[in-house]
Amino acid sequence: MQEAQDILQDDNNEELYERRTFHVDKGQEPMRIDKWVQQRMENATRNKIQRGIEDGFLTVNGKTVKSNYKVKPGDDIILLSLEHPDESDIKPEPMALQVVHEDDAVMIINKPANMVVHPGVGNYSGTLLNGIAYHLLQQNPAIDEESLPRYGLVHRIDKNTTGLLVIAKTAEAAASLAKQFFNHTVARKYVALVWGNVEEDSGTIEAHIGRHQRFRKMFDAYPEGDHGKHAITHYRVLERFNYVTLVECVLETGRTHQIRVHMRHIGHTLFNDWEYGGDKILKGTIYTKYKQFVENCFVACPRCALHARTLGFQHPLTGKEIFFESALPDDMNKVIDKWRNYLKPKDL
Template sequence: MTEELEEDAFLDDEENQQDDLYEHHRLVADVGQEAIRIDKFLMKRLPNVSRSRLQAIAKAGTLFVNDKPVKSNYKVKPNDDISVVLPYPVREIKLVPENIPLEILYEDDQMVMVNKPSNMVVHPGYGNYSGTLLNALVYHFDSLPQRDDYYGRPGLVHRLDKHTTGILVVAKTENALTALAKQFHDRTSDRLYYALVWGDVEEDEGTITGNIGRSKKNRKVFQVYEDEEEYGRHAVTHYKVVERFRYVTLVQCKLETGRTHQIRVHFKHIGHPLFNDLEYGGNKILKGTTFTKYQQFINNCFKLLDGQALHAKTLGVFHPVTGEKVFFESELPEGFLKLLEKWRVYSRNT
């Protein structure tokens, strides 16, 4: 699929209209597709595209079904061939190899375990065309395989958020790519994360369940939809408390599903946003005292991280060739360790 629609490209700017149209997206509805409005259908399939944008596209006459323009209230039918075309060419994302150092935790002829640092996007996309983990991977490894549904992202079978640190597996062969992708799809991989969350989590362990979908107010973030079962995707996060620091809690999270921003969204939903989470409200003082000294302490803690306190610590997969279940571990980064030590000292002395 081609690049996502750019948010700053306005369809109703007549001065920018051209005679040529360029196809940006093309999708074919499933055989068993239920009849739903096309704007709602596309919202679930095109990230970062708001419903109002889709309605504007339809109004401009550049939303097509079976080569015919349709309105935003058109009901999608099985096997419909849907095209989104716009009056500007799709920006080609050229994957340029870049000599960026990588921390390799494990490597054989089938796969590589990489320790991703904070403040690094996994693959190029709108607003991030260089300096990504994938730019580094194609420099260090030749001929990485790629999936048709993950075009332009060779070797990747899963992702981590920009500021999430930790372990990520990369496939080196077609066989490994197929086998590993199936494991993530079938939920047979084991993923364990450490997160520092605001507040004193009441239960020592528990499970958070709730459909996760893009926010209808802000398409850049996600939220839990409990009362709208048809919206969002089923998501389950299991957690255990590792250590308590009065106003924040260190938790261990095991993913049963792998939705975008899952841990961040689930913990915000239960009232415990991740510490220093820029998108989900964790980058301000949510618990504690009003004393100036405490406020300074928190600000000093924030400075230790680029974003949310979330680390992908353990990854277990079945080896693509031997079939043996193998586990790999990534130590907490220096900033995260310093953050925990500061909270230990604070909690002991107050």
């Protein structure tokens, strides 16, 4: 039996599910798949595995099966497993959520800036997931993390990134969405303000992304592929302001800090991204007036200028392609307007 872990979410991934792939070797005697998987999953109970199989988190040769399916030589098995680095309980908290869309299977949230998506070390309350848990419990008091792991969270965006997130409201919907993220069929478009004049109208950045070798809280690009995970970002220029550029980024993969790391890799750090040096003047003059202008821009948008604008996927129930779009938030609009006005000819 050969096993590969395609995604390690606690390493460098936005998706919160881990995919394990197995190939059943020659000579394997027939065995119930729930028992076979349990033997290969540390600390996994038979009941938990059966629930995952029932909800569609496991496929054999690309198809869902029942728990009593008998494995046979040559079977290719894919198992989606929610592996979270912080096993903290989620405390439901009443919260004003910006719900863009909601139905029986999914909920689309427009996340504000300065909000952590899920609980973790130092952030056990006040996260988006605390509010989502409360919201779902009002609709179904019987819901819990066993019936809906992590209350339907399948992906995340950074604390200071604004924009769209999809939440699964059932375990079956979570399985469907997790598969779509793994298969790179989820459409995600971001808008970012970056330092410098991006000369090409469009382009593709392909470089592995992994933990920074010295600063473990940061990530870095590894174009030779010697570290990290495969990552691809497509970009196109929306508007140029000489010293900064407004770009649209389309994610083909979903690595943590992907846009921030990839744009920095090609010399265009995101505006006011303090973790990667974007909170300094990286392009422009040395004059005091310009310095003051940039400082005012930092005040207008006191965060990394990145917004998850578009989200599209196949609806887990209907199978239809659905798309959602979120307008740029006020802080990004303000800083963009400042740059537009800065470039206008001054009266003599």
